Structures are given as structure tokens and as C-alpha cells.
Amino acid sequence: MQRTVLKSSALGFFIVALFLIFDSRSEVVRATRVQAPQEKTVDQVGKNIKVLTGLPESQLIPVMNFFAASMGRRCNFCHVNNQGQWDYASDAKPEKAAAREMIKMVLDINKTTERLKLDPVSCYTCHRGRTSPQSIPMLPLPLPSPPPNGGAAGGPTPGASPQASPSPTPVLPSADEIFSKYAAALGGQASIDKLKSRTAKGTVTQANGNSFQFELTQAAPDKFYLLVTTPQGTVERGFNGQVGWEKTTRGVREITGAELITFKATNGLFTLLKLKEQYSKPPRVRKDKLGDRDVYIVDGTTNDNRRMRLYFDATSGLLLRRTTTMPTMVGIIPDQVDLEDYREAEGLKFPFTARAAGIEVGNPTSTRTFTEIKLNVPVDDAKFNMPPKPATP
Ligand code: HEC
Numbered sequence: 546m547q548r549t550v551l552k553s554s555a556l557g558f559f560i561v562a563l564f565l566i567f568d569s570r571s572e573v574v575r576a577t578r579v580q581a582p583q584e585k586t587v588d589q590v591g592k593n594i595k596v597l598t599g600l601p602e603s604q605l606i607p608v609m610n611f612f613a614a615s616m617g618r619r620c621n622f623c624h625v626n627n628q629g630q631w632d633y634a635s636d637a638k639p640e641k642a643a644a645r646e647m648i649k650m651v652l653d654i655n656k657t658t659e660r661l662k663l664d665p666v667s668c669y670t671c672h673r674g675r676t677s678p679q680s681i682p683m684l685p686l687p688l689p690s691p692p693p694n695g696g697a698a699g700g701p702t703p704g705a706s707p708q709a710s711p712s713p714t715p716v717l718p719s720a721d722e723i724f725s726k727y728a729a730a731l732g733g734q735a736s737i738d739k740l741k742s743r744t745a746k747g748t749v750t751q752a753n754g755n756s757f758q759f760e761l762t763q764a765a766p767d768k769f770y771l772l773v774t775t776p777q778g779t780v781e782r783g784f785n786g787q788v789g790w791e792k793t794t795r796g797v798r799e800i801t802g803a804e805l806i807t808f809k810a811t812n813g814l815f816t817l818l819k820l821k822e823q824y825s826k827p828p829r830v831r832k833d834k835l836g837d838r839d840v841y842i843v844d845g846t847t848n849d850n851r852r853m854r855l856y857f858d859a860t861s862g863l864l865l866r867r868t869t870t871m872p873t874m875v876g877i878i879p880d881q882v883d884l885e886d887y888r889e890a891e892g893l894k895f896p897f898t899a900r901a902a903g904i905e906v907g908n909p910t911s912t913r914t915f916t917e918i919k920l921n922v923p924v925d926d927a928k929f930n931m932p933p934k935p936a937t938p
């Protein structure tokens with residue numbers, strides 16, 4: 546029994562390393578099964594939902610992207626596309642039926658991982674970007690790497706001390722000290738507290754090289770308006786403190802749940818400036834490397850029940866990376882942003898480049914490069930409101 550648990554936790558660690566998160570996530574998963582009461586579930590809004598019952602509506606597309614990413618394919622691996630028209634509700638493809646059986650299997654396996662307090666198993670655990678997981682070891686086996694200290698393989702060296710010359714545990718700063726150093730590196734807590742609004746312009750470049758102009762207007766505490774101009778027309782997104790929305794050439798829609806949390810995390814004025822407040826309890830700190838830089842990693846659960854890891858440069862105190870993960874019933878979905886090119890704009894430092902990476906199969910990365918940042922310019926609050934939906938003809 547003990548042995549099985551150990552083996553499974555080794556597997557757990559592997560998954561964990563992949564998703565850049567470290568412990569007791571099953572707790573997070575359990576916590577987030579309790580959904581905000583107002584959000585509908587996919588079985589209430591979808592046409593043909595048989596197994597993802599209870600999944601919040603806003604998690605459907607992230608989960609579908611997660612399926613595609615796990616299989617190393619796109620949506621059309623499981624869904625019918627008739628001359629450019631998607632029919633997601635159709636059951637014509639056998640792969641969709643196979644995926645339903647797989648979802649049931651994963652939900653079943655995770656009853657066990659939950660009972661054993663292990664990390665949940667997901668499609669990615671087995672598939673790892675391939676339609677056929679490899680279950681049989683490839684022969685010949687690689688030669689095992691030589692055991693450390695020249696000891697005999699298969700056990701500890703007789704007489705060796707359990708741990709050779711234990712190195713002194715490095716003294717770590719507290720999370721509060723890291724946040725204070727960060728605020729100072731940006732230009733001081735007073736300047737951050739004085740910040741009421743920010744307007745910015747720049748370009749956003751997708752993984753396929755397409756590049757668009759954007760304009761971002763943000764106001765305290767969390768209102769924003771984003772305008773992206775593409776050759777197909779403009780895309781607008783906004784949040785007025787209450788209602789999140791998106792307007793495209795196809796119309797206006799309200800944004801809620803997981804999608805709204807993600808939009809706010811990308812576009813809010815203080816999402817990268819006021820960090821301590823976002824954790825639901827004091828986060829843990831450890832030391833690590835990011836590339837060749839020494840970093841302090843601050844890691845904990847956010848008020849939105851996500852996992853957030855922040856990587857601070859140990860020398861400059863600046864934030865270099867933010868990784869968040871969203872637990873869903875079929876897997877943990879990661880999201881990452883790398884911050885570069887810090888420059889001063891009117892007394893505060895901002896990263897002029899933000900490289901985001903996510904689960905979206907068609908668009909795995911997108912980079913925002915700022916060309917202009919202005920602070921405390923008066924803004925008309927009406928900008929953040931959802932535009933009226935055009936009357937349906
Ligand atoms: C590995 C197979 C697989 C892939 C890849 C996949 N899906 Fe799905 N999708 C399913 C299954 C299975 C269901 C039905 C779930 C159920 O019955 O509970 C579904 C349901 C849906 C639905 C709801 C349809 C309805 O009944 O109203 C939408 C929308 C959808 N998928 C979109 C997408 C998109 C967009 C992508 C690509 C990003 C995608 N899917 C990729 C397997 C897949």
C-alpha cells in the first residue's frame with residue numbers, strides 16, 4: 546500500500562513540475578467545486594452535454610483547449626467542421642465518443658486520487674501531446690545514471706551518512722519583505738497608492754507572427770477598457786467594476802466566471818502592482834533560479850481559488866514571472882506571463898514587454914509590447930460600461 550502511494554506521488558510530482566505548481570492542489574480543486582451561484586453550467590447551456598455535467602460555462606472553452614493540447618491536436622480531432630461551419634454538438638466523430646469515455650475514466654480515477662490526497666490525474670498525465678499514450682517501455686532501456694557518491698545501485702551506500710554535509714538552510718525573506726522590496730523597486734508604495742488611472746498603447750503579437758495595435762485604459766481599482774484593432778475589425782473588452790464584456794464584429798456578450806477572472810488578471814490596473822492582497826492567506830517563499838537569475842518564488846492560493854506563483858528577481862526585487870493555474874473537474878489549466886524591459890514612466894516602473902503563454906491551441910503565446918504609458922490622465926467612466934446589444938434583426 547505504502548509503495549503504491551509512493552509511486553503515485555512520484556507521478557504526481559511529475560505532473561506538478563509540468564504545471565509549475567507545488568502542493569496540495571487537490572484541496573484547491575475541492576474548494577472550487579463550490580461555484581459562484583450565478584454562473585450556469587455547461588449542461589444548462591450546451592446542446593449535447595452528457596459527461597461534463599456541472600462544469601461552469603466559462604470553463605468549457607479552456608477545458609476544450611486543454612483536451613486539444615493534451616492530444617496534440619486541434620478542435621477538429623473530435624468535432625465536425627462542415628465547410629468552415631462548426632457543429633460542436635454533433636456526435637458524428639468516434640473520437641468524441643472516445644473522449645467521453647475518457648472523461649468518465651478521469652473522473653473515476655480522481656475519486657481515488659482525492660481519497661489518497663494526491664494530485665489529480667488529467668488527460669495530459671497520459672497523453673502528453675499525443676493521441677496514443679505510450680504504455681509499453683521502449684527497448685532497449687537507457688542505462689541508469691550512475692548512483693551519486695559512487696555507491697552501489699539499488700540502495701544507500703553502507704555506512705554513508707544519511708545526508709552528506711548538510712548545507713545551511715538559506716535565510717529567506719518573508720513574503721511581506723519581498724512585496725515591499727518590489728514596491729520600492731517600482732518607484733515606492735506612495736506612488737502606487739496615488740495611481741488612479743493609466744492609459745497605454747502598443748502592439749500585441751501572436752505566436753503566428755500576426756501583430757495588432759492595442760489601446761488600454763485602466764482606472765482604480767479594477768476597471769479597464771481594451772481596444773485591439775485587427776484586419777477583421779476591432780475587438781473591445783471592458784469591465785466597469787461589476788460587468789465584464791466583449792464586443793466583436795459578431796456582437797456584444799457578457800463575460801463571467803473563469804473568463805472574467807482571466808481578463809481581469811490580464812488587464813487590471815493593480816493586478817501586477819498590488820500582489821499581497823490577491824492571496825487568500827499568506828503565501829510561502831522559496832529560492833530558485835529562473836534562467837541564470839536568482840529568484841524568490843512566492844506561492845499561494847488567490848481569492849479566486851487559483852494558484853499563483855510569483856517570481857521576483859532576488860537582486861533587483863522586480864517581478865519576472867507570474868504563473869497561475871485554474872483547477873477544473875478534468876485537469877489543472879496553467880497560464881503564464883513573463884515580464885521584461887522594465888522602464889520608468891512618470892515615476893513608476895512598468896514592464897514594457899509582457900509575454901503570455903496559455904492553453905489556447907491556436908494561439909499558444911501572445912506578447913504585448915508597450916510604446917506609450919501615461920499615468921493619472923482623467924478618464925470617462927462610461928468607457929468601461931458594456932455597450933448596448935444591437936437589436937436582433
Ligand atoms: C479530445 C476530444 C475533443 C477535442 C480536441 C475538443 N473537444 Fe469539444 N467536446 C468534446 C466532447 C467529448 C464534448 C461533449 C462533452 C459532454 O458530452 O459532456 C465536447 C463539447 C464541446 C462543446 C459543447 C457542444 C454542445 O453540446 O453544446 C463545444 C462548444 C466544444 N466542445 C468546443 C470545442 C472547441 C472550441 C475545441 C477546440 C479548442 C474542442 N471542443 C476540442 C471533445 C473534444
Ligand code: HEC
Binds near residue numbers: 643647
Ligand atoms: C490513464 C491514462 C489516460 C488518461 C488519463 C486519458 N487517456 Fe485517452 N487514451 C488512453 C489510452 C491508453 C488510449 C488508447 C490509445 C490507443 O489506442 O493507441 C486513449 C485514447 C484516447 C482517444 C482516442 C484516440 C484516437 O486516436 O482515436 C481519445 C479521443 C482520448 N483518449 C481522449 C482523452 C481525453 C479527452 C482525456 C481526458 C479527459 C483522456 N483521454 C485521458 C489513456 C488515457
